[in-house]
Amino acid sequence: MTPRWLSPDEERAWRAFRRLVVAVQAGTARDLAAIGLSEPDYEVLSTLSERPGHTSTLHEQAAKMDWSRSRLSRHATRMEERGLLRREPDPADGRGCLLVLTEHGFDTLAAAAPAHVASVRHHFVDRLTAEDLAALEGIARKVAEPGGR
Structure with a gap:
């Protein structure tokens, strides 16, 4: 099968997207690290804070993060050692x-949230117009939905 090579416009868009992702993630990750958290730490903490009873199954959290259950389990062990979360048996799933x-x-999380939102604003939101944000949200929905367009 012959590859469908990217046109010059497609190539520029792809490379610009990659630079955007790297720049925003690197900036926010650096800022989180300065307050003692990793991006995955913050993702787990913020997700749990929004769930009923501040609880989620390992399976649901791994799916949300697009991680394997074993990878999240190892990360959760490190978070548990720091007292950030605890594990309990899942009555609906014996394993x-x-x-x-x-x-x-x-x-x-409550202490980190103001610094994190300031970081997101600095590295992303405040650099864009309302129109940029709306367009980006629409693009993200298209790309993230299963099956593409």
């Missing part, structure tokens, strides 16, 4: 577990 946000985890 699974629940991830539960601890009080320390919630307090850590």
Whole structure:
């Protein structure tokens, strides 16, 4: 099968997208690291904070992050050692577990959230117009939806 090579316009768009992702992720990751969290730490903490009972199954959280269950399990172990979350047996799945946000985890998230939102604003939101943000949201929905366009 012959590859469908990118046109010059497609190539420029692809490279611009990659630069955008790298620049924003590197900036926000650096800012989170300065307050003692990784991006995955923040993702887990913020997701759990939004869930009923501050609880999610390991399977649901791994799917949300697009991680394998074993990768998230290892990460959760490190977060558990820091007192950010705890694991409980999942009554609906004898082989699974629940991830539960601890009080320390919630307090850590609450302390980190203002700095994180400032970082997101600095590296992303404040650099764009309302029209840019609306267009980007539409593009992201198209790209992220299963099956593409």
